Amino acid sequence: MNRAALIAAIVAAAFLSPKTGCAESQDDKPILDALNAAFEAESAADFNRFVSLVHPRAQHLFRDVLSARTDILLRSYAQADISAVSGLPGHPKDLSLTDSEFFVFNCNYTKARHPEDFATDARYFPLTLEATTFDPNQLAHVVLAWPGSVHTERTDFNFVGSTHIFLRHEQSQWLIWSVPFAQRIGDLWCRDLAREKIAQTAVR
Numbered sequence: 001m002n003r004a005a006l007i008a009a010i011v012a013a014a015f016l017s018p019k020t021g022c023a024e025s026q027d028d029k030p031i032l033d034a035l036n037a038a039f040e041a042e043s044a045a046d047f048n049r050f051v052s053l054v055h056p057r058a059q060h061l062f063r064d065v066l067s068a069r070t071d072i073l074l075r076s077y078a079q080a081d082i083s084a085v086s087g088l089p090g091h092p093k094d095l096s097l098t099d100s101e102f103f104v105f106n107c108n109y110t111k112a113r114h115p116e117d118f119a120t121d122a123r124y125f126p127l128t129l130e131a132t133t134f135d136p137n138q139l140a141h142v143v144l145a146w147p148g149s150v151h152t153e154r155t156d157f158n159f160v161g162s163t164h165i166f167l168r169h170e171q172s173q174w175l176i177w178s179v180p181f182a183q184r185i186g187d188l189w190c191r192d193l194a195r196e197k198i199a200q201t202a203v204r
Contacts, residue, residue: 028132031140034167034174042180047107051100055168055175059099062182066106067092069186077193085192087113103181110185117188130162138169139177 034053041050051059070091073082083089087109097105111118130143142165149158166177 028129030174031132031142031167032129034176035142035165038176038180045108045111047104047111050107050180051103053176054103054180055170055177058168058175058177058179059103061179062103062106063092063099065179065182066186069189073189073193077197081193081196082189085113085189085196106185107181110181110188114188118184140167140169140174141165142167 038050038053041047041053054062070082070086074091079090087105088095092102095102107118126147128145130145132143133141135141143162144165145160145162147158148161150156167174168177169175
Protein backbone atom coordinates (compact mmCIF):
# COMPACT_ATOMS: atom_id res chain seq x y z
CA MET A 1 0.00 0.00 0.00
CA ASN A 2 1.59 3.29 -1.00
CA ARG A 3 1.82 6.40 1.19
CA ALA A 4 -0.74 8.32 -0.85
CA ALA A 5 -3.31 5.55 -0.54
CA LEU A 6 -2.71 5.30 3.19
CA ILE A 7 -3.32 8.99 3.82
CA ALA A 8 -6.52 8.74 1.79
CA ALA A 9 -7.71 5.79 3.89
CA ILE A 10 -8.25 7.64 7.17
CA VAL A 11 -11.60 8.29 8.86
CA ALA A 12 -12.29 11.16 11.24
CA ALA A 13 -13.25 8.94 14.13
CA ALA A 14 -10.00 7.00 14.19
CA PHE A 15 -6.91 9.10 14.71
CA LEU A 16 -3.34 7.99 14.96
CA SER A 17 -2.14 6.64 18.27
CA PRO A 18 1.33 5.89 19.64
CA LYS A 19 2.49 2.30 19.74
CA THR A 20 0.80 0.28 22.45
CA GLY A 21 2.88 0.21 25.63
CA CYS A 22 5.08 3.15 24.55
CA ALA A 23 4.83 6.65 25.91
CA GLU A 24 4.37 9.40 23.35
CA SER A 25 7.64 11.34 23.15
CA GLN A 26 7.94 15.10 22.76
CA ASP A 27 9.47 14.46 19.33
CA ASP A 28 6.52 12.32 18.25
CA LYS A 29 3.75 14.69 19.33
CA PRO A 30 4.24 17.28 16.52
CA ILE A 31 4.34 14.40 14.03
CA LEU A 32 1.09 12.98 15.37
CA ASP A 33 -0.49 16.42 15.28
CA ALA A 34 0.55 16.94 11.64
CA LEU A 35 -0.76 13.55 10.52
CA ASN A 36 -4.00 13.92 12.43
CA ALA A 37 -4.56 17.34 10.87
CA ALA A 38 -4.15 15.78 7.42
CA PHE A 39 -6.48 12.90 8.30
CA GLU A 40 -9.14 15.31 9.57
CA ALA A 41 -8.90 17.42 6.40
CA GLU A 42 -9.19 14.36 4.17
CA SER A 43 -12.17 13.02 6.11
CA ALA A 44 -13.94 16.38 5.78
CA ALA A 45 -13.02 16.60 2.07
CA ASP A 46 -11.38 19.93 2.90
CA PHE A 47 -8.71 19.78 0.22
CA ASN A 48 -7.81 23.46 0.58
CA ARG A 49 -6.84 22.65 4.13
CA PHE A 50 -5.12 19.42 3.09
CA VAL A 51 -2.87 21.05 0.50
CA SER A 52 -1.77 23.61 3.07
CA LEU A 53 -0.36 20.66 5.02
CA VAL A 54 1.74 19.48 2.06
CA HIS A 55 5.19 21.06 1.86
CA PRO A 56 5.27 23.78 -0.85
CA ARG A 57 8.31 22.19 -2.48
CA ALA A 58 6.52 18.83 -2.72
CA GLN A 59 3.24 20.07 -4.19
CA HIS A 60 4.54 20.00 -7.77
CA LEU A 61 4.96 16.23 -7.49
CA PHE A 62 1.17 15.78 -7.57
CA ARG A 63 1.02 17.49 -10.98
CA ASP A 64 4.10 15.56 -12.14
CA VAL A 65 2.51 12.20 -11.31
CA LEU A 66 -0.71 13.04 -13.15
CA SER A 67 1.25 14.58 -16.02
CA ALA A 68 3.16 11.33 -16.47
CA ARG A 69 -0.09 9.36 -16.28
CA THR A 70 -1.59 11.63 -18.95
CA ASP A 71 1.43 11.05 -21.22
CA ILE A 72 0.90 7.30 -20.92
CA LEU A 73 -2.84 7.56 -21.54
CA LEU A 74 -2.28 9.72 -24.63
CA ARG A 75 -0.63 6.71 -26.26
CA SER A 76 -4.06 5.02 -26.34
CA TYR A 77 -6.66 7.77 -25.94
CA ALA A 78 -7.37 11.21 -27.36
CA GLN A 79 -6.96 14.22 -25.08
CA ALA A 80 -10.71 14.87 -25.36
CA ASP A 81 -11.43 11.40 -23.94
CA ILE A 82 -9.01 11.96 -21.06
CA SER A 83 -10.53 15.37 -20.36
CA ALA A 84 -13.98 13.79 -20.20
CA VAL A 85 -12.96 11.66 -17.21
CA SER A 86 -10.43 13.98 -15.57
CA GLY A 87 -12.33 17.24 -15.86
CA LEU A 88 -9.12 18.94 -17.01
CA PRO A 89 -9.35 20.96 -20.24
CA GLY A 90 -5.88 19.87 -21.34
CA HIS A 91 -2.58 18.31 -20.32
CA PRO A 92 -1.63 19.03 -16.68
CA LYS A 93 1.57 20.78 -17.76
CA ASP A 94 -0.39 23.15 -20.05
CA LEU A 95 -2.75 24.47 -17.38
CA SER A 96 -2.21 27.83 -15.69
CA LEU A 97 -3.40 26.59 -12.29
CA THR A 98 -0.89 26.79 -9.46
CA ASP A 99 0.21 23.49 -7.97
CA SER A 100 -2.09 23.95 -4.97
CA GLU A 101 -5.04 24.91 -7.18
CA PHE A 102 -4.35 21.91 -9.40
CA PHE A 103 -4.36 19.64 -6.31
CA VAL A 104 -7.63 21.03 -4.96
CA PHE A 105 -9.42 20.90 -8.33
CA ASN A 106 -8.47 17.27 -8.98
CA CYS A 107 -9.36 16.08 -5.50
CA ASN A 108 -12.73 17.87 -5.50
CA TYR A 109 -13.57 16.71 -9.04
CA THR A 110 -12.68 13.09 -8.29
CA LYS A 111 -14.55 13.15 -4.99
CA ALA A 112 -17.66 14.43 -6.80
CA ARG A 113 -17.32 11.95 -9.66
CA HIS A 114 -16.46 8.93 -7.51
CA PRO A 115 -17.75 9.49 -3.97
CA GLU A 116 -17.71 5.75 -3.34
CA ASP A 117 -14.10 5.31 -4.50
CA PHE A 118 -12.61 8.51 -3.19
CA ALA A 119 -13.97 8.11 0.32
CA THR A 120 -12.28 7.18 3.55
CA ASP A 121 -11.75 3.51 4.26
CA ALA A 122 -11.80 2.10 7.79
CA ARG A 123 -10.10 -1.16 6.82
CA TYR A 124 -6.70 0.20 7.84
CA PHE A 125 -7.58 0.99 11.45
CA PRO A 126 -6.33 1.35 13.99
CA LEU A 127 -3.11 2.90 12.73
CA THR A 128 -0.21 2.61 15.13
CA LEU A 129 2.92 4.75 15.21
CA GLU A 130 5.75 2.22 15.28
CA ALA A 131 8.77 4.50 14.96
CA THR A 132 9.90 7.97 14.00
CA THR A 133 13.46 8.79 13.00
CA PHE A 134 14.89 12.17 12.09
CA ASP A 135 17.70 12.95 9.67
CA PRO A 136 19.93 16.03 9.27
CA ASN A 137 17.86 17.27 6.32
CA GLN A 138 14.91 18.04 8.62
CA LEU A 139 13.02 14.99 7.37
CA ALA A 140 11.00 12.75 9.65
CA HIS A 141 10.71 9.12 8.59
CA VAL A 142 7.50 7.78 10.12
CA VAL A 143 6.64 4.08 10.19
CA LEU A 144 2.95 3.29 10.64
CA ALA A 145 1.43 -0.16 11.11
CA TRP A 146 -2.12 -1.19 10.23
CA PRO A 147 -4.08 -4.44 10.63
CA GLY A 148 -5.18 -6.51 7.70
CA SER A 149 -6.90 -9.79 7.01
CA VAL A 150 -7.63 -12.19 4.17
CA HIS A 151 -10.80 -14.26 4.09
CA THR A 152 -11.49 -16.44 1.06
CA GLU A 153 -13.08 -19.83 0.46
CA ARG A 154 -10.08 -21.79 1.78
CA THR A 155 -7.81 -19.20 3.34
CA ASP A 156 -8.24 -17.20 6.53
CA PHE A 157 -5.47 -15.21 8.17
CA ASN A 158 -4.65 -11.88 9.78
CA PHE A 159 -1.51 -9.81 9.26
CA VAL A 160 0.07 -6.47 10.12
CA GLY A 161 1.05 -4.17 7.27
CA SER A 162 3.31 -1.15 7.48
CA THR A 163 4.10 1.97 5.50
CA HIS A 164 6.70 4.72 5.54
CA ILE A 165 5.63 8.38 5.40
CA PHE A 166 7.92 11.40 5.03
CA LEU A 167 7.38 14.76 6.68
CA ARG A 168 9.64 17.79 6.48
CA HIS A 169 10.15 20.49 9.08
CA GLU A 170 9.43 24.00 7.84
CA GLN A 171 9.04 27.16 9.92
CA SER A 172 8.29 25.41 13.21
CA GLN A 173 5.83 22.88 11.74
CA TRP A 174 5.93 19.47 10.11
CA LEU A 175 4.49 19.22 6.57
CA ILE A 176 3.80 16.20 4.36
CA TRP A 177 6.68 15.44 1.99
CA SER A 178 4.91 13.05 -0.37
CA VAL A 179 2.25 12.84 -3.11
CA PRO A 180 -1.16 12.14 -1.55
CA PHE A 181 -4.04 11.00 -3.79
CA ALA A 182 -2.25 11.29 -7.17
CA GLN A 183 -1.85 7.56 -7.71
CA ARG A 184 -5.48 6.86 -6.87
CA ILE A 185 -6.79 9.64 -9.12
CA GLY A 186 -4.67 8.38 -12.02
CA ASP A 187 -5.96 4.85 -11.46
CA LEU A 188 -9.55 6.11 -11.59
CA TRP A 189 -8.85 7.88 -14.88
CA CYS A 190 -7.56 4.61 -16.33
CA ARG A 191 -10.53 2.66 -15.05
CA ASP A 192 -13.06 5.16 -16.41
CA LEU A 193 -11.40 5.26 -19.82
CA ALA A 194 -11.26 1.46 -20.02
CA ARG A 195 -14.95 1.18 -19.09
CA GLU A 196 -15.90 3.80 -21.66
CA LYS A 197 -13.94 1.95 -24.33
CA ILE A 198 -15.66 -1.32 -23.45
CA ALA A 199 -19.07 0.38 -23.54
CA GLN A 200 -18.37 1.87 -26.98
CA THR A 201 -17.23 -1.52 -28.29
CA ALA A 202 -20.37 -3.20 -26.97
CA VAL A 203 -22.61 -0.70 -28.77
CA ARG A 204 -21.09 -1.38 -32.17
